[in-house]
Amino acid sequence: xxxxxxxxxxxxxxxxxxxxxxxxxxxxxxxxxxxxxxxxxxxxxxxxxxxxxxxxxxxxxxxxxxxxxxxxxxxxxxxxxxxxxxxxxxxxxxxxxxxxxxxxxxxxxxxxxxxxxxxxxxxxxxxxxxxxxxxxxxxxxxxxxxxxxxxxxxxxxxxxxxxxxxxxxxxxxxxxxxxxxxxxxxxxxxxxxxxxxxxxxxxxxxxxxxxxxxxxxxxxxxxxxxxxxxxxxxxxxxxxxxxxxxxxxxxxxxxxxxxxxxxxxxxxxxxxxxxxxxxxxxxxxxxxxxxxxxxxxxxx
Amino acid sequence: xxxxxxxxxxxxxxxxxxxxxxxxxxxxxxxxxxxxxxxxxxxxxxxxxxxxxxxx
Numbered sequence: 001x002x003x004x005x006x007x008x009x010x011x012x013x014x015x016x017x018x019x020x021x022x023x024x025x026x027x028x029x030x031x032x033x034x035x036x037x038x039x040x041x042x043x044x045x046x047x048x049x050x051x052x053x054x055x056x057x058x059x060x061x062x063x064x065x066x067x068x069x070x071x072x073x074x075x076x077x078x079x080x081x082x083x084x085x086x087x088x089x090x091x092x093x094x095x096x097x098x099x100x101x102x103x104x105x106x107x108x109x110x111x112x113x114x115x116x117x118x119x120x121x122x123x124x125x126x127x128x129x130x131x132x133x134x135x136x137x138x139x140x141x142x143x144x145x146x147x148x149x150x151x152x153x154x155x156x157x158x159x160x161x162x163x164x165x166x167x168x169x170x171x172x173x174x175x176x177x178x179x180x181x182x183x184x185x186x187x188x189x190x191x192x193x194x195x196x197x198x199x200x201x202x203x204x205x206x207x208x209x210x211x212x213x214x215x216x217x218x219x220x221x222x223x224x225x226x227x228x229x230x231x232x233x234x235x236x237x238x239x240x241x242x243x244x245x246x247x248x249x250x251x252x253x254x255x256x257x258x259x260x261x262x263x264x265x266x267x268x269x270x271x272x273x274x275x276x277x278x279x280x281x282x283x284x285x286x287x288x289x290x291x292x293x294x295x296x297x298x299x300x
Numbered sequence: 301x302x303x304x305x306x307x308x309x310x311x312x313x314x315x316x317x318x319x320x321x322x323x324x325x326x327x328x329x330x331x332x333x334x335x336x337x338x339x340x341x342x343x344x345x346x347x348x349x350x351x352x353x354x355x356x
Contacts, residue, residue, distance in 0.1 A: 092304035096313045103317075142324045146317055153313040157306040255321065262328045269335040276342055 051128060051268045058265045065258040072251035079244035087241075096154040098244055101229070102252035103147040107175060108210055110140035110256065114182075115207045118200035128264075130196035131271065133203065134186055135263030139256060141179035147172060159223060167216035168224035171209060178206040192271075 080098035087094035114136045120129030151169065152162045163169065182199055189195035217226045228236040235242055304310075 086304075091306060092310055093306045095310050099313055099317045138327075139324065142320055146320045149316045149320070150313045153309045153316065157309050259324055259328055262332065266328060266331045266335055269332070269339060273335060273339050273342065276339070280342060280346055 051131070051271075054128060055265060055268060058261045062258060062261050062265075065254055065261065069251060069254040069258050072247060072254055076244060076248035076251045079247055084241050084244045090158060093154060093157050094241070096150050097241075098248045100147060100150040100154055101245060102249040103143050103150060104172070105249060106252050106256055107140060107144040107147050107172065108213060109253075110136050110143060111175065111178075111203075111207065111210055113260075114140065114203050118203040121196050121200040122204070128268075130192070130200070131267040132264055133196075133199065135267050136260060137179050137182045137186075137199075139259055139263065141176060141183065143252075143256070144172065144176040144179060148176060164223055166223045167220040168213065168222050171213040171216050174209055175206075175213060178202075178209065182206075 076098065080095055084095070084098070086092050114133050117129045117133035117136065120126045121133065148169075151172075155164070156162050182202060185199050185202060186195050189198060214227075216222060217224055229242070229245070237245065
Protein backbone atom coordinates (compact mmCIF):
# COMPACT_ATOMS: atom_id res chain seq x y z
CA UNK A 1 0.00 0.00 0.00
CA UNK A 2 2.79 2.38 1.09
CA UNK A 3 4.85 1.39 -1.88
CA UNK A 4 1.89 2.01 -4.16
CA UNK A 5 1.39 5.50 -2.69
CA UNK A 6 5.07 6.28 -3.16
CA UNK A 7 4.90 5.08 -6.73
CA UNK A 8 1.86 7.29 -7.40
CA UNK A 9 3.68 10.23 -5.86
CA UNK A 10 6.70 9.45 -7.99
CA UNK A 11 4.80 9.35 -11.23
CA UNK A 12 2.97 12.56 -10.36
CA UNK A 13 6.37 14.19 -9.93
CA UNK A 14 6.19 15.01 -6.21
CA UNK A 15 9.16 12.75 -5.36
CA UNK A 16 11.99 11.83 -7.73
CA UNK A 17 11.92 8.58 -9.65
CA UNK A 18 14.07 5.88 -8.07
CA UNK A 19 16.74 4.58 -10.39
CA UNK A 20 15.84 0.90 -9.86
CA UNK A 21 12.26 1.27 -11.00
CA UNK A 22 12.87 4.06 -13.46
CA UNK A 23 11.83 2.21 -16.60
CA UNK A 24 8.62 0.91 -15.05
CA UNK A 25 7.79 4.35 -13.64
CA UNK A 26 8.39 6.04 -16.96
CA UNK A 27 5.78 3.69 -18.40
CA UNK A 28 3.42 4.46 -15.49
CA UNK A 29 3.93 8.19 -16.05
CA UNK A 30 2.34 7.82 -19.45
CA UNK A 31 -0.31 5.31 -18.42
CA UNK A 32 -1.50 6.41 -15.00
CA UNK A 33 -2.43 10.10 -15.28
CA UNK A 34 -5.39 9.62 -17.65
CA UNK A 35 -6.79 6.87 -15.41
CA UNK A 36 -6.27 8.94 -12.27
CA UNK A 37 -8.12 11.84 -13.92
CA UNK A 38 -10.88 9.43 -14.89
CA UNK A 39 -11.13 8.20 -11.30
CA UNK A 40 -11.32 11.79 -10.02
CA UNK A 41 -13.96 12.59 -12.62
CA UNK A 42 -15.99 9.54 -11.63
CA UNK A 43 -15.73 10.63 -7.99
CA UNK A 44 -16.97 14.20 -8.54
CA UNK A 45 -19.44 13.46 -11.38
CA UNK A 46 -22.32 12.40 -9.08
CA UNK A 47 -22.01 15.72 -7.19
CA UNK A 48 -22.56 17.73 -10.35
CA UNK A 49 -25.02 15.33 -11.98
CA UNK A 50 -27.60 15.22 -9.23
CA UNK A 51 -31.13 16.45 -9.97
CA UNK A 52 -31.09 19.41 -7.55
CA UNK A 53 -27.83 20.75 -8.99
CA UNK A 54 -29.15 20.20 -12.50
CA UNK A 55 -32.29 22.25 -11.78
CA UNK A 56 -30.14 25.11 -10.45
CA UNK A 57 -27.88 24.91 -13.51
CA UNK A 58 -30.84 24.75 -15.92
CA UNK A 59 -32.32 27.92 -14.40
CA UNK A 60 -29.20 29.79 -15.56
CA UNK A 61 -28.46 27.95 -18.79
CA UNK A 62 -31.94 27.82 -20.40
CA UNK A 63 -32.35 31.62 -20.86
CA UNK A 64 -28.77 31.95 -22.14
CA UNK A 65 -29.13 29.09 -24.58
CA UNK A 66 -32.57 30.30 -25.74
CA UNK A 67 -31.19 33.80 -26.44
CA UNK A 68 -28.26 32.37 -28.37
CA UNK A 69 -30.62 30.11 -30.35
CA UNK A 70 -32.87 33.05 -31.29
CA UNK A 71 -29.87 35.14 -32.40
CA UNK A 72 -28.33 32.33 -34.44
CA UNK A 73 -31.69 31.49 -36.04
CA UNK A 74 -32.21 35.14 -37.07
CA UNK A 75 -28.71 35.38 -38.58
CA UNK A 76 -28.92 31.93 -40.17
CA UNK A 77 -32.34 32.52 -41.76
CA UNK A 78 -31.22 35.91 -43.08
CA UNK A 79 -28.09 34.35 -44.62
CA UNK A 80 -30.07 31.39 -46.01
CA UNK A 81 -32.77 33.52 -47.65
CA UNK A 82 -31.04 36.76 -48.64
CA UNK A 83 -27.28 36.18 -48.84
CA UNK A 84 -26.77 32.60 -50.08
CA UNK A 85 -27.03 32.39 -53.88
CA UNK A 86 -29.40 30.02 -55.71
CA UNK A 87 -27.85 26.82 -57.01
CA UNK A 88 -26.96 26.74 -60.71
CA UNK A 89 -28.94 23.51 -61.18
CA UNK A 90 -31.49 23.47 -58.36
CA UNK A 91 -32.31 27.17 -58.30
CA UNK A 92 -34.12 28.38 -55.17
CA UNK A 93 -34.91 24.81 -54.06
CA UNK A 94 -31.42 24.58 -52.57
CA UNK A 95 -32.64 26.79 -49.69
CA UNK A 96 -34.33 23.68 -48.25
CA UNK A 97 -30.78 22.44 -47.54
CA UNK A 98 -30.41 24.99 -44.70
CA UNK A 99 -33.16 23.16 -42.82
CA UNK A 100 -32.77 19.61 -44.06
CA UNK A 101 -29.05 19.12 -43.40
CA UNK A 102 -28.95 20.54 -39.81
CA UNK A 103 -32.07 18.50 -38.98
CA UNK A 104 -30.38 15.34 -40.31
CA UNK A 105 -27.20 16.05 -38.30
CA UNK A 106 -29.27 16.65 -35.15
CA UNK A 107 -31.32 13.49 -35.73
CA UNK A 108 -28.09 11.47 -35.55
CA UNK A 109 -26.41 13.57 -32.84
CA UNK A 110 -29.43 13.19 -30.55
CA UNK A 111 -29.18 9.44 -30.92
CA UNK A 112 -25.49 9.63 -29.91
CA UNK A 113 -26.54 11.58 -26.80
CA UNK A 114 -29.15 8.90 -26.07
CA UNK A 115 -26.57 6.15 -26.48
CA UNK A 116 -24.26 7.75 -23.91
CA UNK A 117 -27.22 8.19 -21.54
CA UNK A 118 -28.11 4.51 -22.07
CA UNK A 119 -24.56 3.57 -21.03
CA UNK A 120 -25.05 5.76 -17.95
CA UNK A 121 -28.22 3.82 -17.11
CA UNK A 122 -26.76 0.36 -17.65
CA UNK A 123 -23.17 0.81 -16.43
CA UNK A 124 -23.34 3.47 -13.70
CA UNK A 125 -27.09 3.22 -12.97
CA UNK A 126 -27.15 6.97 -12.52
CA UNK A 127 -30.68 8.31 -11.83
CA UNK A 128 -30.16 11.29 -14.13
CA UNK A 129 -29.11 9.07 -17.06
CA UNK A 130 -32.62 7.77 -17.68
CA UNK A 131 -34.06 11.21 -17.05
CA UNK A 132 -31.67 12.43 -19.78
CA UNK A 133 -32.45 9.63 -22.22
CA UNK A 134 -36.22 9.81 -22.30
CA UNK A 135 -36.66 13.49 -23.33
CA UNK A 136 -33.96 13.12 -25.98
CA UNK A 137 -36.06 10.49 -27.78
CA UNK A 138 -38.97 12.89 -28.29
CA UNK A 139 -36.65 15.63 -29.56
CA UNK A 140 -34.80 13.17 -31.79
CA UNK A 141 -38.11 12.06 -33.28
CA UNK A 142 -38.97 15.72 -33.95
CA UNK A 143 -35.69 16.44 -35.74
CA UNK A 144 -35.92 13.19 -37.73
CA UNK A 145 -39.48 14.04 -38.81
CA UNK A 146 -38.24 17.47 -39.88
CA UNK A 147 -35.41 15.83 -41.85
CA UNK A 148 -37.78 13.39 -43.58
CA UNK A 149 -40.41 16.04 -44.29
CA UNK A 150 -38.03 18.63 -45.72
CA UNK A 151 -36.24 15.88 -47.65
CA UNK A 152 -39.50 14.82 -49.22
CA UNK A 153 -40.30 18.42 -50.16
CA UNK A 154 -36.83 18.72 -51.68
CA UNK A 155 -37.04 15.35 -53.44
CA UNK A 156 -40.29 16.01 -55.31
CA UNK A 157 -39.02 18.91 -57.48
CA UNK A 158 -35.48 17.47 -57.84
CA UNK A 159 -36.04 13.70 -58.22
CA UNK A 160 -39.68 13.79 -59.32
CA UNK A 161 -40.79 11.65 -56.35
CA UNK A 162 -41.82 12.37 -52.76
CA UNK A 163 -40.16 9.16 -51.56
CA UNK A 164 -37.81 6.48 -52.91
CA UNK A 165 -36.65 3.34 -51.08
CA UNK A 166 -33.08 4.57 -51.21
CA UNK A 167 -30.58 3.32 -48.58
CA UNK A 168 -30.14 6.76 -46.96
CA UNK A 169 -33.86 7.55 -46.84
CA UNK A 170 -34.78 4.08 -45.58
CA UNK A 171 -32.13 4.09 -42.83
CA UNK A 172 -33.33 7.53 -41.63
CA UNK A 173 -36.91 6.19 -41.64
CA UNK A 174 -35.66 3.27 -39.50
CA UNK A 175 -34.12 5.84 -37.11
CA UNK A 176 -37.50 7.59 -36.87
CA UNK A 177 -39.21 4.26 -36.13
CA UNK A 178 -36.59 3.50 -33.45
CA UNK A 179 -37.35 6.83 -31.77
CA UNK A 180 -41.09 6.08 -31.88
CA UNK A 181 -40.46 2.54 -30.60
CA UNK A 182 -38.48 3.88 -27.65
CA UNK A 183 -41.23 6.36 -26.78
CA UNK A 184 -43.78 3.52 -26.95
CA UNK A 185 -41.55 1.31 -24.78
CA UNK A 186 -41.40 3.91 -22.00
CA UNK A 187 -45.17 4.26 -22.09
CA UNK A 188 -45.77 0.49 -22.13
CA UNK A 189 -43.65 -0.63 -19.15
CA UNK A 190 -45.09 0.71 -15.92
CA UNK A 191 -42.09 0.13 -13.63
CA UNK A 192 -39.70 3.05 -14.33
CA UNK A 193 -36.58 1.02 -13.48
CA UNK A 194 -37.47 -1.83 -15.84
CA UNK A 195 -38.50 0.64 -18.55
CA UNK A 196 -35.17 2.47 -18.21
CA UNK A 197 -33.12 -0.73 -18.58
CA UNK A 198 -35.21 -2.03 -21.50
CA UNK A 199 -34.99 1.33 -23.28
CA UNK A 200 -31.23 1.51 -22.65
CA UNK A 201 -30.69 -1.93 -24.21
CA UNK A 202 -32.95 -1.05 -27.15
CA UNK A 203 -31.02 2.22 -27.63
CA UNK A 204 -27.65 0.45 -27.65
CA UNK A 205 -28.90 -2.12 -30.18
CA UNK A 206 -30.36 0.65 -32.36
CA UNK A 207 -27.03 2.54 -32.33
CA UNK A 208 -25.85 0.24 -35.12
CA UNK A 209 -28.13 2.24 -37.44
CA UNK A 210 -26.11 5.47 -37.06
CA UNK A 211 -23.01 4.35 -39.03
CA UNK A 212 -25.39 2.75 -41.55
CA UNK A 213 -27.05 6.16 -42.10
CA UNK A 214 -23.69 7.92 -42.36
CA UNK A 215 -22.06 5.49 -44.78
CA UNK A 216 -25.16 4.34 -46.70
CA UNK A 217 -24.32 6.74 -49.53
CA UNK A 218 -20.83 5.18 -49.82
CA UNK A 219 -21.78 1.53 -49.34
CA UNK A 220 -24.74 1.46 -51.74
CA UNK A 221 -25.54 3.09 -55.04
CA UNK A 222 -28.07 5.67 -53.87
CA UNK A 223 -30.11 8.44 -55.39
CA UNK A 224 -29.22 10.60 -52.40
CA UNK A 225 -26.05 12.62 -52.93
CA UNK A 226 -22.85 11.61 -51.05
CA UNK A 227 -21.44 13.60 -48.11
CA UNK A 228 -20.46 17.11 -49.15
CA UNK A 229 -19.45 18.76 -45.85
CA UNK A 230 -17.87 16.10 -43.58
CA UNK A 231 -15.69 14.36 -46.14
CA UNK A 232 -12.03 13.64 -46.77
CA UNK A 233 -10.56 16.51 -48.75
CA UNK A 234 -12.79 19.16 -47.17
CA UNK A 235 -16.28 20.46 -47.94
CA UNK A 236 -17.42 20.39 -51.57
CA UNK A 237 -19.81 23.33 -51.09
CA UNK A 238 -18.95 26.92 -52.05
CA UNK A 239 -18.23 29.13 -48.98
CA UNK A 240 -21.19 31.38 -49.86
CA UNK A 241 -23.47 28.38 -49.21
CA UNK A 242 -21.36 26.70 -46.54
CA UNK A 243 -21.41 29.59 -44.03
CA UNK A 244 -25.21 29.93 -43.87
CA UNK A 245 -25.34 26.15 -43.44
CA UNK A 246 -22.82 26.27 -40.57
CA UNK A 247 -24.73 29.08 -38.83
CA UNK A 248 -28.01 27.16 -39.21
CA UNK A 249 -26.33 24.00 -37.86
CA UNK A 250 -25.22 25.94 -34.76
CA UNK A 251 -28.72 27.42 -34.42
CA UNK A 252 -30.28 23.95 -34.53
CA UNK A 253 -27.69 22.63 -32.06
CA UNK A 254 -28.45 25.39 -29.56
CA UNK A 255 -32.17 24.86 -30.15
CA UNK A 256 -31.66 21.23 -29.19
CA UNK A 257 -29.61 22.17 -26.11
CA UNK A 258 -32.31 24.60 -24.96
CA UNK A 259 -35.18 22.19 -25.49
CA UNK A 260 -33.20 19.31 -24.02
CA UNK A 261 -32.41 21.19 -20.81
CA UNK A 262 -36.07 22.16 -20.50
CA UNK A 263 -37.24 18.61 -21.18
CA UNK A 264 -34.82 17.08 -18.63
CA UNK A 265 -36.08 19.63 -16.09
CA UNK A 266 -39.64 18.46 -16.84
CA UNK A 267 -38.62 14.84 -16.41
CA UNK A 268 -37.06 15.56 -13.01
CA UNK A 269 -40.19 17.44 -11.91
CA UNK A 270 -42.38 14.54 -13.17
CA UNK A 271 -40.40 12.07 -11.07
CA UNK A 272 -40.59 14.36 -8.05
CA UNK A 273 -44.36 14.67 -8.52
CA UNK A 274 -44.73 10.90 -8.79
CA UNK A 275 -42.66 10.30 -5.65
CA UNK A 276 -44.50 12.95 -3.62
CA UNK A 277 -47.91 11.69 -4.81
CA UNK A 278 -47.07 8.14 -3.71
CA UNK A 279 -45.82 9.38 -0.32
CA UNK A 280 -48.88 11.61 0.13
CA UNK A 281 -51.23 8.75 -0.74
CA UNK A 282 -49.38 6.46 1.72
CA UNK A 283 -49.58 9.04 4.51
CA UNK A 284 -53.27 9.65 3.82
CA UNK A 285 -54.01 5.92 3.92
CA UNK A 286 -52.11 5.53 7.19
CA UNK A 287 -54.11 8.34 8.77
CA UNK A 288 -57.41 6.94 7.50
CA UNK A 289 -57.08 3.24 8.27
CA UNK A 290 -54.03 2.81 10.45
CA UNK A 291 -52.34 0.58 7.88
CA UNK A 292 -51.30 1.14 4.29
CA UNK A 293 -52.77 -0.73 1.36
CA UNK A 294 -49.49 -2.59 1.06
CA UNK A 295 -49.65 -3.72 4.68
CA UNK A 296 -53.33 -4.69 4.31
CA UNK A 297 -52.52 -6.78 1.27
CA UNK A 298 -49.84 -8.73 3.12
CA UNK A 299 -51.73 -9.21 6.39
CA UNK A 300 -52.18 -12.90 7.23
CA UNK B 301 -36.74 34.52 -56.27
CA UNK B 302 -40.49 34.88 -56.81
CA UNK B 303 -40.20 33.58 -60.42
CA UNK B 304 -38.86 30.19 -59.36
CA UNK B 305 -41.43 27.46 -60.17
CA UNK B 306 -40.40 25.45 -57.07
CA UNK B 307 -40.72 28.27 -54.58
CA UNK B 308 -43.84 26.62 -53.12
CA UNK B 309 -41.77 23.61 -52.01
CA UNK B 310 -39.26 25.91 -50.28
CA UNK B 311 -42.00 27.82 -48.48
CA UNK B 312 -43.71 24.54 -47.51
CA UNK B 313 -40.42 23.20 -46.07
CA UNK B 314 -39.92 26.32 -43.92
CA UNK B 315 -43.57 26.23 -42.83
CA UNK B 316 -43.17 22.56 -41.84
CA UNK B 317 -40.03 23.40 -39.86
CA UNK B 318 -41.87 26.23 -38.11
CA UNK B 319 -44.76 23.91 -37.18
CA UNK B 320 -42.48 21.12 -35.86
CA UNK B 321 -40.17 23.42 -33.89
CA UNK B 322 -43.07 25.44 -32.46
CA UNK B 323 -44.83 22.18 -31.60
CA UNK B 324 -41.80 20.93 -29.67
CA UNK B 325 -41.43 24.25 -27.80
CA UNK B 326 -45.15 24.50 -26.95
CA UNK B 327 -45.32 20.84 -25.82
CA UNK B 328 -42.35 21.23 -23.48
CA UNK B 329 -43.60 24.55 -22.06
CA UNK B 330 -47.14 23.20 -21.55
CA UNK B 331 -45.71 20.13 -19.81
CA UNK B 332 -43.62 22.39 -17.55
CA UNK B 333 -46.64 24.55 -16.63
CA UNK B 334 -48.73 21.44 -15.91
CA UNK B 335 -46.04 19.89 -13.70
CA UNK B 336 -45.43 23.11 -11.77
CA UNK B 337 -49.16 23.47 -11.19
CA UNK B 338 -49.51 19.85 -10.04
CA UNK B 339 -46.53 20.17 -7.68
CA UNK B 340 -47.77 23.43 -6.17
CA UNK B 341 -51.31 22.07 -5.70
CA UNK B 342 -49.88 18.95 -4.06
CA UNK B 343 -47.73 20.97 -1.67
CA UNK B 344 -50.71 23.27 -0.92
CA UNK B 345 -52.88 20.25 -0.13
CA UNK B 346 -50.30 18.74 2.22
CA UNK B 347 -49.78 22.09 3.97
CA UNK B 348 -53.52 22.43 4.61
CA UNK B 349 -53.83 18.87 5.94
CA UNK B 350 -50.50 18.03 7.59
CA UNK B 351 -50.28 14.39 8.53
CA UNK B 352 -48.34 12.83 11.40
CA UNK B 353 -45.38 12.23 9.06
CA UNK B 354 -43.92 14.85 6.84
CA UNK B 355 -42.92 13.58 3.41
CA UNK B 356 -40.98 16.62 2.28
